[in-house]
Amino acid sequence: MQEFKILEKILPMLTQREDIAVGPGDDCAAIDLGDGVCLLAGMDQMVCGLHYFPDVAPARIGAKLLKRNLSDVAAMGGEPAYALLSLASLGGQAEWFEQFFQGLEEEARQWNVSICGGDLAGLPAGKVREIMSLTILGRIRKERLCLRCNAAAGDFLYATGCFGNSLTSEHHLDFTPRLAEGQFLAGTYTRAMIDVSDGLLVDASRMAAASNMALRLDLDTIPLRPGADLSGALADGEDYELLFAVRPELAGELEKNWPFNIRLTRLGTFEKGSGVIDVMNNNLLKLKNIGYEHQFK
């Protein structure tokens, strides 16, 4: 499904109230609540067989659904607080539901998130066992909001963690959303951030395009997850790491003060122009064999 092409046509149709600080097209929407506080709102869905295999333990599925959404809050720099869940299912056993909700609830408690509403429905017999959607709500101070459109010429691109091979390694189930890192960075070292769900190259190019910038990537610096090659690191997706832009004069301080165990890597530089290019001046988005509209989102 050509999600991007459809959105290109549809997003401009949607009128936004004046109290919407950030509308559709970023990791979350931001609603101005007054007093300098924004409500963050994001929504992300998972389809059995596409976003996880049917034999995955239900508790891990529930946790993954929440974590994907937490990663979107992290990318805005925010703090999650509430979630609502829609689940449509062929009507499995009560045990499956219990374990699913246990996994979801356990993950939610870790982040002080309350599952405060939702909807259950049946599905007609067919190939999809279940499909689920979660809405995450959170808060952030307005002056700390991180948007993908805020990168400027000369900014360095940094990333948390490493990339590629998320499916086989089960990182896509086991990852920790980078909430602490996002909150540390937001408004101090960056105002430009995105999370990597669809692949490093696609998400980096979205950040560059939203900022009207080109991005020069140093491919040699990209940290590979065990078992990953460069092509996978660029295109596999489901890394749930943060990409963010840092002004060069803050870079040294950031690297010195970085308080987390998770690695921090400088991957490139934003510059005037468009597209994602490597240090050899190749246009990476035109390279073959990088399947950035792959099935496994």
Next chain:
Amino acid sequence: MQEFKILEKILPMLTQREDIAVGPGDDCAAIDLGDGVCLLAGMDQMVCGLHYFPDVAPARIGAKLLKRNLSDVAAMGGEPAYALLSLASLGGQAEWFEQFFQGLEEEARQWNVSICGGDLAGLPAGKVREIMSLTILGRIRKERLCLRCNAAAGDFLYATGCFGNSLTSEHHLDFTPRLAEGQFLAGTYTRAMIDVSDGLLVDASRMAAASNMALRLDLDTIPLRPGADLSGALADGEDYELLFAVRPELAGELEKNWPFNIRLTRLGTFEKGSGVIDVMNNNLLKLKNIGYEHQFK
């Protein structure tokens, strides 16, 4: 799918933060924003083939999805403001999506609601053409919040509109959510309200059960939609009308001051006990031929 039985087991597992004024189990959750204001949050989904037939015009499907959720905000007495959408689809034509979003957006504008975020995904080939979920956010002053658990002994049960035959009459597509009526009633004439989506009898019994009350219904008073019989009025569902409890001493004033064209009818009285009974002392919930776990939600 035995949604109610699953929820009975799962809802107690979900811990709620202290700032959650109303947790899962009502038409919307309510989050205390401070200064006497609550954020309302509700989520409701629709499955092609279950909640509408595939040949319904996409614009009407989009409008219905929003209106179902607006009806939940109406039942809390609130004012809607923002919505997020998840849509998973086999990947139909661009035209379908455009018309769907046009219908959704047109309805949203009427109520000053902004579609501020969401997610599109594909579905594996199968019998479900698309499935969609919408999260509605709104506001209400805390002291005006209407809960289904607030009915008291002696309160009259009132209803807006008429009941039954929603599917054939296409009321389930054409209805107007009772937002104006809900806002007029909330905190003035009632603090106990629910919307009728699953059928008058089921939703009235939910209100009675949540309030620890019995409800005595006068079946002769139930207004029938053209083409509906009493059984359909009790059980068809998708009426999207409001049921609410009114203290007897306010009933006369309410009937005198009711400013809307839509009819207002007194259907019964709450009393000590449990269940929904008719004036002949029959336990309505035990009557046969009232399909209150029917397919068409």
